[in-house]
Amino acid sequence: MSSVTRKRQLGRPVSIVGAGMSQFGAFRDLTSRDLFAAAVQDLTAHMDQGIDVADIQCAYVGNYSSDLFEGQGHTGPILADWLGMTPTPITRIENACASSGSALREGIMAIASGLYDVALVGGVEKMTSLPTEGVTDVLASAADGLYEVPAGLTFPGIYAALAKAHMDRYETSLTHLLKVGIKNHQNGALNPKAQFNQSLRDIMVRRQARAKERGEVVPAWQDELDFLNDAQANPWIAWPLRLYDCAPITDGASCVLLVASELAGSFTDKPVHIAGTGQASGRPLHDAEELTSLSAAKAAAAQAYQMAGVTAQDIQVAEVHDCFTIAEIIATEDLGFFAPGEGPRAVDEGRTARTGDKPINTSGGLKAKGHPVGASGVAQVIEVFHQLRGEAGPRQLSNPNLELGLTHNVGGTGGTCVVHVLRRG
Amino acid sequence: MSSVTRKRQLGRPVSIVGAGMSQFGAFRDLTSRDLFAAAVQDLTAHMDQGIDVADIQCAYVGNYSSDLFEGQGHTGPILADWLGMTPTPITRIENACASSGSALREGIMAIASGLYDVALVGGVEKMTSLPTEGVTDVLASAADGLYEVPAGLTFPGIYAALAKAHMDRYETSLTHLLKVGIKNHQNGALNPKAQFNQSLRDIMVRRQARAKERGEVVPAWQDELDFLNDAQANPWIAWPLRLYDCAPITDGASCVLLVASELAGSFTDKPVHIAGTGQASGRPLHDAEELTSLSAAKAAAAQAYQMAGVTAQDIQVAEVHDCFTIAEIIATEDLGFFAPGEGPRAVDEGRTARTGDKPINTSGGLKAKGHPVGASGVAQVIEVFHQLRGEAGPRQLSNPNLELGLTHNVGGTGGTCVVHVLRRG
Numbered sequence: 001m002s003s004v005t006r007k008r009q010l011g012r013p014v015s016i017v018g019a020g021m022s023q024f025g026a027f028r029d030l031t032s033r034d035l036f037a038a039a040v041q042d043l044t045a046h047m048d049q050g051i052d053v054a055d056i057q058c059a060y061v062g063n064y065s066s067d068l069f070e071g072q073g074h075t076g077p078i079l080a081d082w083l084g085m086t087p088t089p090i091t092r093i094e095n096a097c098a099s100s101g102s103a104l105r106e107g108i109m110a111i112a113s114g115l116y117d118v119a120l121v122g123g124v125e126k127m128t129s130l131p132t133e134g135v136t137d138v139l140a141s142a143a144d145g146l147y148e149v150p151a152g153l154t155f156p157g158i159y160a161a162l163a164k165a166h167m168d169r170y171e172t173s174l175t176h177l178l179k180v181g182i183k184n185h186q187n188g189a190l191n192p193k194a195q196f197n198q199s200l201r202d203i204m205v206r207r208q209a210r211a212k213e214r215g216e217v218v219p220a221w222q223d224e225l226d227f228l229n230d231a232q233a234n235p236w237i238a239w240p241l242r243l244y245d246c247a248p249i250t251d252g253a254s255c256v257l258l259v260a261s262e263l264a265g266s267f268t269d270k271p272v273h274i275a276g277t278g279q280a281s282g283r284p285l286h287d288a289e290e291l292t293s294l295s296a297a298k299a300a301a302a303q304a305y306q307m308a309g310v311t312a313q314d315i316q317v318a319e320v321h322d323c324f325t326i327a328e329i330i331a332t333e334d335l336g337f338f339a340p341g342e343g344p345r346a347v348d349e350g351r352t353a354r355t356g357d358k359p360i361n362t363s364g365g366l367k368a369k370g371h372p373v374g375a376s377g378v379a380q381v382i383e384v385f386h387q388l389r390g391e392a393g394p395r396q397l398s399n400p401n402l403e404l405g406l407t408h409n410v411g412g413t414g415g416t417c418v419v420h421v422l423r424r425g
Numbered sequence: 426m427s428s429v430t431r432k433r434q435l436g437r438p439v440s441i442v443g444a445g446m447s448q449f450g451a452f453r454d455l456t457s458r459d460l461f462a463a464a465v466q467d468l469t470a471h472m473d474q475g476i477d478v479a480d481i482q483c484a485y486v487g488n489y490s491s492d493l494f495e496g497q498g499h500t501g502p503i504l505a506d507w508l509g510m511t512p513t514p515i516t517r518i519e520n521a522c523a524s525s526g527s528a529l530r531e532g533i534m535a536i537a538s539g540l541y542d543v544a545l546v547g548g549v550e551k552m553t554s555l556p557t558e559g560v561t562d563v564l565a566s567a568a569d570g571l572y573e574v575p576a577g578l579t580f581p582g583i584y585a586a587l588a589k590a591h592m593d594r595y596e597t598s599l600t601h602l603l604k605v606g607i608k609n610h611q612n613g614a615l616n617p618k619a620q621f622n623q624s625l626r627d628i629m630v631r632r633q634a635r636a637k638e639r640g641e642v643v644p645a646w647q648d649e650l651d652f653l654n655d656a657q658a659n660p661w662i663a664w665p666l667r668l669y670d671c672a673p674i675t676d677g678a679s680c681v682l683l684v685a686s687e688l689a690g691s692f693t694d695k696p697v698h699i700a701g702t703g704q705a706s707g708r709p710l711h712d713a714e715e716l717t718s719l720s721a722a723k724a725a726a727a728q729a730y731q732m733a734g735v736t737a738q739d740i741q742v743a744e745v746h747d748c749f750t751i752a753e754i755i756a757t758e759d760l761g762f763f764a765p766g767e768g769p770r771a772v773d774e775g776r777t778a779r780t781g782d783k784p785i786n787t788s789g790g791l792k793a794k795g796h797p798v799g800a801s802g803v804a805q806v807i808e809v810f811h812q813l814r815g816e817a818g819p820r821q822l823s824n825p826n827l828e829l830g831l832t833h834n835v836g837g838t839g840g841t842c843v844v845h846v847l848r849r850g
Contacts, residue, residue: 011436011539074521074567077706077840089704092519096499112538114436142499279514281502415502
């Protein structure tokens with residue numbers, strides 16, 4: 001009866017039939033209510049057969065800390081009231097940056113349990129209400145408040161430690177990290193909802209043009225790597241991580257509509273089925289078994305693969321939790337896409353690009369799409385949903401046989417990891 | 426497909442087979458980790474057939490705001506690590522003071538979904554880390570941060586408004602409110618885990634004795650009502666609510682072990698089954714339909730009764746959310762135990778006492794047992810579990826045919842309400 005190895009199946013299958021996202025970005029005048037309402041409006045506007053919010057039977061919202069960001073607790077019913085959804089039951093799910101990944105699982109189980117047929121699952125975070133150093137402190141409280149925070153650790157430092165460990169153990173270089181950011185910005189440039197919908201080359205060229213306009217010395221960057229290696233353009237945050245190795249601070253919301261699969265046909269001709277779901281907890285960093293891998297990610301992936309009856313090799317597109325560039329590399333190894341230590345080479349070889357055999361973060365990832373922490377898990381699911389339905393616009397993968405996608409959502413340093421395998425209907 | 430009226434059933438039945446609680450009280454040196462570990466240790470120590478934490482397949486923890494109370498987010502995996510439960514998935518559920526009522530539902534659905542067979546569901550709140558005014562502010566953030574908090578509302582004021590509305594509409598008196606407190610303290614006096622395990626008569630007599638010892642004028646209180654009507658002994662907090670109308674600030678934790686009913690026999694000979702579960706959201710107070718009733722409570726109760734196939738008349742024991750004395754009166758009306766406006770008379774007639782026909786809050790309720798907000802929902806379930814199993818010690822109800830109990834857990838002013846009907850196995 002071990003919690004890791006037991007084979008698990010849902011009592012009845014569950015499908016995703018709709019998705020919606022707010023614009024991701026920095027919106028000082030908007031609240032969580034505005035953002036979540038924008039996501040739900042985006043969903044309802046794009047339902048193939050329409051939907052009335054009164055038909056939604058239960059709701060979950062992933063949110064890390066409306067308490068600390070906005071001074072608002074009990075966020076669930078506040079959002080339900082704002083959307084005119086009262087008396088629909090709504091529950092806030094908190095697992096740090098994996099909050100909406102966990103919320104998705106709760107929505108899946110709510111339907112699989114037989115209690116509900118139609119569930120709204122989303123996430124929201126309003127972060128720019130605080131100055132940057134305040135946001136850093138709020139995020140740091142997802143680390144261990146007894147053993148890590150008092151030592152001065154914040155998340156850039158924590159992930160810098162993982163990066164250094166990976167560099168020491170394998171042949172991982174600073175350039176490997178930078179290449180993850182370059183790729184994700186290239187993808188984000190094709191995503192109109194992304195906070196940074198610009199490639200790093202665009203950003204570089206624009207900066208050079210601006211310098212020229214102002215009569216300043218024009219930086220002699222030849223390419224993105226040149227640009228990113230310039231300590232003025234891309235300052236160190238916590239060695240070996242620079243500014244462009246870090247996901248930004250983002251306001252945003254996301255949501256999907258889940259239904260019992262037997263009902264999916266009345267909502268859409270193109271459902272996306274939940275093939276596998278996995279979640280595991282991991283120890284805090286100070287107590288972790290190793291620094292080059294997140295044990296919870298491996299456990300969650302094993303559960304999701306087993307339920308779906310697939311292996312890592314079968315996954316054709318994945319959104320992974322690149323809160324920092326090193327996190328994407330570690331994720332691709334933990335998920336079994338590449339052997340331990342082989343993640344950096346896969347980046348070098350372009351295997352994780354949109355044109356590669358294992359496209360990762362086609363949305364731009366947290367790095368370029370943005371990382372409104374409580375919303376990111378479901379936002380990942382939305383990208384895979386669109387890719388599997390062939391509606392990802394200019395960033396649509398060219399593979400006409402896309403069938404299996406994966407999402408990988410991490411809270412803290414792997415205190416929580418949630419993995420979903422999605423299958424085209 | 427209305428979210429209120431559709432008949433709902435669990436895909437497979439779920440039972441409670443164990444329960445544990447920390448001492449409730451003010452423990453300045455303890456953290457949430459210590460409190461939750463104490464609850465889990467109490468559970469494991471009292472399992473009829475024993476339990477290894479490694480056999481727990483998933484966990485939920487209701488917690489209102491470890492963020493604001495302790496500066497700790499991502500509380501789930503922190504607790505799992507502390508208990509040696511990693512990599513068991515654990516998720517924090519937040520619905521203000523209904524957090525662990527909602528957590529219980531998630532645990533029930535996790536098992537009913539087929540994903541898990543054994544789930545730990547608990548709640549914890551460490552509140553005395555802040556001074557009283559800080560706690561009041563944290564609790565106030567469960568109200569509407571745009572429309573209520575800026576107006577200066579805190580929860581004693583909010584519930585005072587409900588009390589005033591009830592007094593205006595019905596023949597509810599200050600004495601009715603005080604009698605709820607007297608009853609609940611009488612019950613709490615029989616509960617060794619209660620924060621106030623003293624009757625108000627005991628408190629009164631002790632104060633008189635202390636005055637005598639000190640050579641002070643001995644207050645001439647004849648009975649509890651005399652004592653409670655003394656504005657020095659029982660000061661006004663927010664008219665018509667006095668100090669002893671308010672639940673205290675409490676540190677504490679609670680947990681129960683849920684299993685698929687088909688497995689209950691391997692854990693205990695005396696399981697308690699989940700007969701019905703209901704949850705609904707309600708509008709914030711400023712937007713509420715009326716002030717003498719919580720619409721979410723009525724909706725949640727209707728769902729739970731329907732699933733259980735019972736009516737309010739069938740319920741033999743109930744724990745209701747008496748965060749303030751008026752809240753208990755309103756709860757007993759919303760649940761259909763008494764007609765609207767008849768709650769006060771039922772108190773007068775002793776119907777809600779342990780010796781009455783509708784015993785309410787035999788544990789002492791939030792009022793006397795204490796109200797560690799995230800832990801209260803599951804603590805209510807624990808009391809009903811013990812009553813149905815005949816193991817409530819000196820407060821055990823004398824009815825030898827106890828079979829059906831109910832819990833009623835409220836977040837905010839009914840933004841969330843969760844109702845469970847429990848049946849003796």
